[in-house]
Every structure is written in C-alpha cells, then in structure tokens.
Amino acid sequence: MVAPPDNDVLWARSLLCSHGGSPALTGVSLGVREGEILAVTGPRGSGKTTLLKCLSGQIVPQEGEVWFNSVPLHTMSAPLRERLRGDRFGWIGPEPRLVPELKAWENAALPLLLHGVSHRAAKKTAMEWLERLDIGSVARKRPAALPQAQRQRIAVARALVTGPAVLFADEPTAPLHRADGAQVLRTLTTAARSHRITVLLATHDPQVATLADRTMSLLDGRRVGFVQPDGGDGAEGRAACSLSV
Numbered sequence: 001m002v003a004p005p006d007n008d009v010l011w012a013r014s015l016l017c018s019h020g021g022s023p024a025l026t027g028v029s030l031g032v033r034e035g036e037i038l039a040v041t042g043p044r045g046s047g048k049t050t051l052l053k054c055l056s057g058q059i060v061p062q063e064g065e066v067w068f069n070s071v072p073l074h075t076m077s078a079p080l081r082e083r084l085r086g087d088r089f090g091w092i093g094p095e096p097r098l099v100p101e102l103k104a105w106e107n108a109a110l111p112l113l114l115h116g117v118s119h120r121a122a123k124k125t126a127m128e129w130l131e132r133l134d135i136g137s138v139a140r141k142r143p144a145a146l147p148q149a150q151r152q153r154i155a156v157a158r159a160l161v162t163g164p165a166v167l168f169a170d171e172p173t174a175p176l177h178r179a180d181g182a183q184v185l186r187t188l189t190t191a192a193r194s195h196r197i198t199v200l201l202a203t204h205d206p207q208v209a210t211l212a213d214r215t216m217s218l219l220d221g222r223r224v225g226f227v228q229p230d231g232g233d234g235a236e237g238r239a240a241c242s243l244s245v
C-alpha cells in the first residue's frame with residue numbers, strides 16, 4: 001500500500017465499485033487539495049454519487065484505495081469510518097431531508113447536539129451559519145413553512161456547523177429553479193472558500209463547473225475529462241492533484 005502525497009486532503013487510486021455486480025466506477029483515481037472545489041460532472045448514471053460515497057467512506061470500494069489526510073479509509077472499520085464522517089465530513093444531497101418537527105435553527109444545529117455540544121453553543125453556531133447563508137430571519141420557522149430554496153440552505157448550514165474538512169455536495173441544486181439553485185451554490189461555495197473547506201460537488205449541470213477550481217467528468221463509471229474553468233493548460237491543477245484512470 002503506497003501512502004498518498006502529503007498535500008492532498010483526499011486521494012483515491014484505481015477505485016472499482018459495483019452495485020449488485022454491475023460496475024458503477026472503474027479504475028478512477030484522483031487527489032484533491034485542501035480548500036479546493038472540485039466539480040464532478042457527468043450524465044445520469046455515470047457514477048458521480050457512487051464516487052462521492054466511496055470518497056466519504058459511506059461505501060467501501062471492491063478494489064482501490066481511499067485516503068483522507070494520509071489515513072486509509074478503505075481498511076478502516078465501519079464504526080471508525082462512521083465517526084470520521086461525523087467529525088470531518090459534511091454531506092448535502094439533492095433533498096434537504098430536514099426534521100419537520102424541528103425549527104430551522106434546530107435542524108441546522110442537529111449534528112452539534114448529537115455530538116454532545118451544549119444547547120446554547122449549538123444554537124449560537126447554527127445561528128451564525130444561518131445568518132451567513134442569509135436565512136437568519138427564518139431561524140424559528142419549521143421546514144413546512146419555508147420555500148424549497150430556504151430549506152436547502154438549512155441543509156447547507158447543517159452540513160457546515162461542525163466545521164468539516166470536506167463537504168460532499170451531491171446534486172445540491174437539483175430540485176431548485178435555476179435562479180434559486182445558482183444562489184444556493186454561490187452561498188455554498190463562498191462559505192467553503194472563506195473557511196477553506198474542500199468541496200466535492202457532483203452535478204449533471206456543466207454550468208456549475210464555473211464555480212469550481214477544476215472539473216472532473218465521468219462517463220459510464222470512468223473518468224473522461226479534467227478541465228479548469230480558466231481554460232488554462234491545467235499545469236497547476238495537475239501539479240496540485242493528479243487525476244488518472
């Protein structure tokens with residue numbers, strides 16, 4: 001087992017991942033630097049969600065390696081992976097999946113409360129994130145009283161309250177209108193940049209790539225492209241993060 005480069009916060013090599021015998025990822029390798037925003041694009045079924053789940057330790061690949069800060073996830077026990085995910089990773093899916101009975105701030109504070117943080121401290125941190133995401137004014141409302149875009153921002157706040165090292169965002173704007181989606185994405189990427197949070201952003205929308213530092217494209221579970229939005233030759237990106245299949 002070869003240790004990954006020190007400067008990659010996430011590093012994966014030759015991932016092979018199947019669902020019920022059908023390969024969803026084949027031979028995908030990548031490295032991501034601290035604070036980088038990497039878009040993972042590709043059509044439906046190309047393996048974006050499977051890649052994010054592998055990298056975040058939700059599923060273990062049948063073959064290949066996943067390292068987080070030079071710690072191997074692929075050989076870690078399930079309870080340890082679970083703890084690492086809770087402590088260091090944030091996850092945003094296409095649906096906010098909020099608890100309907102809880103107020104907006106309580107939903108955002110939930111990961112902290114589950115970590116044993118005091119009610120007062122958890123509320124303070126949750127409120128700070130809701131303010132940063134421009135939804136402080138609805139903190140006392142329950143999800144059913146809010147439009148989808150605000151509910152998704154609460155999910156963004158919930159993913160950020162623990163101060164994760166890496167935020168995994170799987171089609172976070174899929175259910176939103178274009179304008180709402182763009183606004184949610186802007187707040188998400190701005191918050192991540194100002195707190196040096198690494199982001200892996202899965203999307204089928206190539207426009208989203210304009211907010212990322214680099215874009216990696218998947219097709220049928222294989223990497224088929226790697227571009228930087230500035231149109232550069234990718235030299236810096238390649239140095240920062242080698243991607244290969």
Ligand SMILES: Nc1ncnc2c1ncn2[C@@H]1O[C@H](COP(=O)(O)OP(=O)(O)OP(=O)(O)O)[C@@H](O)[C@H]1O
Nearest residue numbers: 019020024042043044045046047048049050051204
């Ligand atoms: N739990 C599962 N059981 C069986 N097959 C699965 C499962 N999850 C994904 N797949 C299959 O694996 C392949 C990759 O799926 P994946 O969800 O990773 O792609 P995706 O690019 O995220 O697609 P989408 O944009 O539709 O979410 C697809 O062929 C999909 O049908």
